[in-house]
Amino acid sequence: MRDFVQRVVETLSVDDNKDRVSVVQYSRDPAVQFYLNTYTTKREILDNLRGLRLKGGRPLKTGAALQYLRDNVFTASAGSRRLEGVPQVLILLSGGRSFDSVDAPASALKKLGVLIFAIGTRSSDSTELQKIAQDPTYALSVPELTDLPSVQQQLQSSVEAAVIDVTPESPTVLVDHAKKDIVILLDSSDGTRNGFPAMRDFVERVVEKLNVGENKDRVSVVQYSRDAEVNFYLNTYTTRQDVVESVRGLRHRGGSPLNTGAALQYVRDNIFTTSSGSRRLQGVPQMLILLNGGRSFDNVDSPASALKKQGIFVIGIGTKSSDIGELQKISYDPSLALSVNEFTELPSVQEQLSSVMSTVLVRASPVTPTVTVETQPAGRDVVFLLDGSENTRAGFTAMRDFVQRVVETLSVDDNKDRVSVVQYSRDPAVQFYLNTYTTKREILDNLRGLRLKGGRPLKTGAALQYLRDNVFTASAGSRRLEGVPQVLILLSGGRSFDSVDAPASALKKLGVLIFAIGTRSSDSTELQKIAQDPTYALSVPELTDLPSVQQQLQSSVEAAVIDVTPESPTVLGMLTSTASCLKGYLTCLTFTEGKALALIVD
CATH class of the missing domain: 3.40.50.410 (von Willebrand factor, type A domain)
Known part of the structure; x- marks a missing residue:
């Protein structure tokens, strides 16, 4: 030995x-x-x-x-x-x-x-x-x-x-960027009969840009309507010419109804597997491109979530007949749900798709793609980010009362849960950090004295970035590196004057579960970008109506199982997160030695 x-x-x-x-x-x-x-x-x-x-x-x-x-x-x-x-x-x-x-x-x-x-x-x-x-x-x-x-x-x-x-x-x-496994899932239901030739041409152009080979890029094509049917697997062809010729020979299957959820589950169980040519266990990026022309008749939530947990990067492309909310749920990130009026307009998103594919970093998970932590037994680190601008002057008391009621439900005294409150307008201001108070009484006493910060304009993006850099940190009391779920609850009363995309993505990359609550004066699309999932973006007419969503928020937080995936220290060779990489089309580096x-x- x-x-x-x-x-x-x-x-x-x-x-x-x-x-x-x-x-x-x-x-x-x-x-x-x-x-x-x-x-x-x-x-x-x-x-x-x-x-x-x-x-x-x-x-x-x-x-x-x-x-x-x-x-x-x-x-x-x-x-x-x-x-x-x-x-x-x-x-x-x-x-x-x-x-x-x-x-x-x-x-x-x-x-x-x-x-x-x-x-x-x-x-x-x-x-x-x-x-x-x-x-x-x-x-x-x-x-x-x-x-x-x-x-x-x-x-x-x-x-x-x-x-x-x-x-x-x-x-x-750690992934091998010299190769990718790409599965293309085509809606071939009755509703796409007229647009199918355009879909087929689009797929051919996608393949033409790939470096297909046994140890390079691999491609699979699957059609679906009621059921899914494989045209060829990831290990069927080893040359680009063979793939292109097979794509040119694709024929519309037809059928109804459209079961997108079942098709997603099918590709997860039957295509992204070693026997079908997937190299996921070797760390090769896994991509799924969905071309869809209508709303699904079955639920897509669970199959889409399962694909993401397996480390598969999904891009959904739909038409005006598709359900954009559904495509956003399916896609790895809501901003990556692309849309055209008709399939004949697919060439307009070709360059965007190519840019995404050239920079994609997919989490290749050998056995356990995600680690889930039950929130209640392990405790949570809960940060409230409150819009303290002039927008919320009339409703600030209602916001404060709402936070107090949420805190009342937490387990602070036994150190399961920790709480921080931050106000912001032009700049953020910390009311108290996650490690400032250790009892619920101290937190509630502080909240009763909370006063509106005031100021304008509203810069939600800067506030989110501030939280990432200064609040969700070990020195501020965050137990992220100990696997404790990180929860952010944003209460906003208006549209941000700066971009929220990159800061929100950075927080998600850190493993923070984000709930965003706004009013009729807020930008609902902005809130959906910020929230972990569009369903976690809640809305009330006025801040005084916050009690109407308290139970919904509490149930969601209690039920949430959070994938704790914080970011590594910044070093040369550190990988950029998938979301930020794609949104900014940044060059992504990989640290492959050692x-x-x-x-x-x-």
């Missing part, structure tokens, strides 16, 4: 700080031989390994050891660069069956974004190893530990090829 570890370390790039290594032994209890930040040269690591001696002890508790790694080794203080987007790899060498359960600890490591390889012997439990490993194919076996050299090349190849989705504390995803390796030795 010791010799095997030495040979693996010999292949790594430690001296230039690309790779870091930790070694842990365990039996009943784990014992760290050295951490990821203990040594900075390969020579130091190898010298230590040569002196490695058996720890001894029994029984074997692999579950406890895995949990220990999660809590003590894959941490920033121990040298892990997980929050910087560096892939985290665990190689387990085991010679027997565990005396405790490995299920929960293994799952917790995977949720943290750790790629696990498990190597055992004939004395090991193969089922247990497969549970531990990221994928059953990553559970390797040898007759005896002396046979470990026989799997070294296989292990090394797998580690080198692996691209790991680092979640939940970082949205950074691996953090931890070896746990039985």
Whole structure:
């Protein structure tokens, strides 16, 4: 075992700080031989390994050891660069069956974004190893530990090829930008019969711009009406000419009714799969382009959400007969729901689509694409952003009362929930931070004395950016990096004088769930852009009518399961979030070098 570890370390790039290594032994209890930040040269690591001696002890508790790694080794203080987007790899060498359960600890490591390889012997439990490993194919076996050299090349190849989705504390995803898997879903119901030739020509032009190949871009086309039908899979064709010829031969299927939800579910279950040619598990960006000509007869919410959770970037393109709200729900970001009057006008959005596709960074999720946190048991960090401009002078008391009633429902005293209040007009002003008060009484006492800030113009974009930089931070009391859901409730009484797009996107990228509540004087489209989902943009005629939406807001917050995906520190090579990348057509960089390796030795 010791010799095997030495040979693996010999292949790594430690001296230039690309790779870091930790070694842990365990039996009943784990014992760290050295951490990821203990040594900075390969020579130091190898010298230590040569002196490695058996720890001894029994029984074997692999579950406890895995949990220990999660809590003590894959941490920033121990040298892990997980929050910087560096892939985290665990190689387990085991010679027997565990005396405790490995299920929960293994799952917790995977949720943290750790790629696990498990190597055992004939004395090991193969089922247990497969549970531990990221994928059953990553559970390797040898007759005896002396046979470990026989799997070294296989292990090394797998580690080198692996691209790991680092979640939940970082949205950074290491992806291969040289290739994409693109599925095109065509509405071929009776309603699109006249426009189908234009759809087909549009698809052909999209394909013409791709670099199709076995190890480059892959394309699949699916038609649907009542049911979905595959024209060809991602691994059917390996040349652009073959794809183009197949597209030219597409014939309109027809049929009714239009079941877009079922079609989305179909492509998730049958097309974005390894057997159909998807390289999602290898970190290759996954894209779905939907061309739609009508409202769906079934619900699209759950299938669309499932695609996003799997890391699939969806762009919806519709006509005047489509339901724009539905397309916004389906698309990865509401602003990416494109629209034309008729399919014959599709060339007008061709350039926009090409720009999006050229910069797309899709979260490629090997096993657990998202990590969900139940809001109530874990607590929440709740920030209220109040329009304190002259727009709300008449309704400010109603706003203040509304915030007080919401706070009354929170669990502040036991430190589950934390609250911050910020007012803004031209500039934001913090009333108190998330860590200012620790009891509900203190918060309510402060709120009773809240007075209108005043001022104009209203700059909601600047206020959102301020929250991101100064309130949703650890120093201000945010527990985002601990996985605590982050909630923002915006109360606005008018249209913003600056752009909200990029700041709202940045907050969402940080993992903040945003609810936006406005009045008839607000811009409903603006509120929908700000909110996490258009359904989270609520409206009342006047601020005095806020009590009418309190229960709706409370129910939504209570039910919300938040994908906690904060942003990594800004470093060269950090990935820009999908939304901000696309909205600004920025050049996105990827940090692809370096691996953090931890070896746990039985």
